[in-house]
Amino acid sequence: MAAQKPGLARGTRDFGPVQMSRRNYLFGIIRAVFEKFGFQPLETPAIENLSTLTGKYGDEGDQLLFKILNSGDFFGKQKGIFVSESQSLANAITDVFSKIVTDFAQKFDFEDLRDQNFLNQKIKEKCEVDIFIAPFLSYLDTVDRSKFLAFLLKEDEGIAWYICDFFKETNYRWISENDNLQTINAHVKRFRNTRVKEITLGMLDDFDSKVLVNSISEKGLRYDLTVPFARYVVMNQHLHIFPFKRYQIQPVWRADRPQKGRYREFFQCDADVVGTNSLLCEAEIVLMIKEVFEKLGLADYSIKLNNRKILSGIAELMGAPGKEGPLCVAIDKLDKIGEEKVFEELRERGFGNNAAEKLQPFLQLSGSNATIIAGLEKLLAGSEVGMQGLAELKEVMIMVEGFGIKVDQLAIDPTLARGLSYYTGCIFEVKPTSVQMGSICGGGRYDDLTGMFGLPNVSGVGISFGIDRIYDVLDELNLFPAESLRTSKVLIANFNEASAMKALAVLGKLRERGIAAELYPESAKLKKQFTYAESKGIPYLLMAGESEFASGEFGLKNLQSGEQKTFTIDQIISELR
Missing domain, CATH: 3.30.930.10 (Bira Bifunctional Protein; Domain 2)
Structure with missing residues (x-):
């Protein structure tokens, strides 16, 4: 990988x-x-x-909420629901389209059927009495009816727009019921194959997004x-x-x-x-x-x-x-x-x-x-x-x-x-x-x-x-004080394994007296240990080699001033506290 x-x-x-x-x-x-x-x-x-x-938080605040997906394959389940709803909605749109075309073709003049304003008015009248809106009623549980009707009558790519476009492309006249129903069905099939998918996706995007979100996310x-x-x-x-x-x-x-x-x-x-x-x-x-x-x-x-x-x-x-x-x-x-x-x-x-x-x-x-x-x-x-x-x-x-x-x-x-x-x-x-x-x-x-x-x-x-x-x-504005950086007060230098073992008691005593201290974890060149202390902002370096333990006095170096003094451990504790 x-x-x-x-x-x-x-x-x-x-x-x-x-x-x-x-x-x-x-x-x-x-x-x-x-x-x-x-x-x-x-x-x-x-x-x-x-x-x-x-x-x-208002509408704008709600849009800024981080939502958490529910556990499990909720998207997979919703994808299936989405496909199923799309199919059902497509069938409902086709049914409404077919009924309106069949009914209007028999009742109105051909020129009127090419007038979108005329069609809008007639579709609105029918929708108001639920004659043709019935296939959509299940969607109206989550969609405002007036908003839904506005979608049907959209000037650009609403159902009324497509029906008007249908009559503009169709040159038939009403001759006999059987002949024209066959013609209408052929055009409805073409409409379904080329246009219904566009309307379906548009409706699901416009009206069902919140329903989809609520079903896959309950927390934020x-x-x-x-x-x-x-x-x-x-x-x-x-x-x-x-x-x-x-x-x-x-x-x-x-x-x-x-x-x-x-x-x-x-x-x-x-x-x-x-x-x-x-x-x-x-x-x-x-x-x-x-x-x-x-x-x-x-x-x-x-x-x-x-x-x-x-x-x-x-x-x-x-x-x-x-x-x-x-x-x-x-x-x-x-x-x-x-x-x-x-x-x-x-x-x-x-x-x-x-x-x-x-x-x-x-x-x-x-x-x-x-x-x-x-x-x-x-x-x-x-x-x-x-x-x-x-x-x-x-x-x-x-x-x-x-x-x-x-x-x-x-x-x-x-x-x-x-x-x-x-x-x-x-x-x-x-x-x-x-x-x-x-x-x-x-x-x-x-x-x-x-x-x-x-x-x-x-x-x-x-x-x-x-x-x-x-x-x-x-x-x-450079307003942070230097003391805001919290770090160890002193680093004990590590010269070799033997002196490091002896330094553990010193380290424990410093910490016991409330002084933040650490021992460099491995023996290394003193320059490397200096660099480590400076990078962390540690102000003091304690020299604790074999000779220091032998004499009982230890060098304490101020890394900022470069000054070094010799003290006993008790004196060092008093100096650092």
Whole structure:
């Protein structure tokens, strides 16, 4: 068997010792801040039921779910089902085609039968009373009837199009039933052989893909940590007293297009509080963000703050109450595609022609937080829900000030949307300002996420740190401290087998006193052992040859300065601790 060239799946990465040391440094700081604010650790499985995940992230999010094939030869079984369904559907299409042609040929003028608009109207009338749609009724269990009818009447390659094409190619007139039935059957057979396969595959592609997916995949990799947490809360509500504060540091997976700062497998560090409506939680999230980035040495970043109720109010004032979901999806792309493209998308999503004009004043708000708040008070005056969201924002700002901690990076941004559909209140997003990178932290309040799993009216709020993007930012700015690299403190040189055996007791004593140490595993030239220690970032080399053991004093060489001193083992322990 030929050797296989190794490779990584797109959007994934290996992490060597240096990267892992730095990542653990990040995890350690974030974990310490979470615990300082009273959060407890939690883990959930990487694999969740698709029913748990789907419908929680909007249509675009659902498309990014990684689905797991069921065990066994499910594809083989589905292939057989697919072939069987294709045959049944082909028979149904042929039956409908034959009936329509036979019936129409007897009733209508030849010129009318070549008019697709005329045929569309007549087919629609028959389908409305289920005369000719009956062979398809089994497919309508999973297909919306109006969508199905639209397929039949498609202007290009729908059944009506083929029937019209049939009459255009056929020059017969209705003479006698037997003669013309024979002619019709001959043409129907030709139609079946040349066209039905195209329609069948088109219908199965258009309407049965979700049915096929559901039958071969029942599980998926988690998309985020919040929805699995909501599922956990519902299943374990009897174990916890609310409010319940948890943190979770685990990987998530998204079938996104890989690019700088965007991966298909990445870690999230989440902290959530459920079971309370208090805006104190939002204020503490702001403080946690500030403390984490202070400890990481990152000063150039912004914390954007908004409220989904403000976006609901904007939608209301745009004449589209209840359409804050599509509005958020469009506005969330503002930085990527610009205002004009956002306005264009809003029109495509059914917003009125004056939507852009009504949205524009909100997009133009700028200045200090006080200035933006004053502007929002005027613009949202006609929306009760919008004013409620603004009141919540103001209360969060007051609470943050009440801690006596200045957060200069905090800025109200009425265009902040956050694409996830479950947010209902305050939302947060953090972006670095000194490097080009997307959000490195985000979150918000969700009032009824647990309601999707049968536990209504449990409000929660949370934040998620994107560890992979934070790593990239710190790496680009050279903010990782040298001590973040965790390695052995000292390497004991191996001169020969006899001295190596004696060095084992020294190695054991160093480790017993809490000093990370190792013995080079084989006798080798000292230069090779130097190179090994330097490659791992080991700062000290301990000379432990026969003469050192004879005298009881050992050379300790600082590999960074090149300085070497002689100590007893006890003195070395004191020096290294």
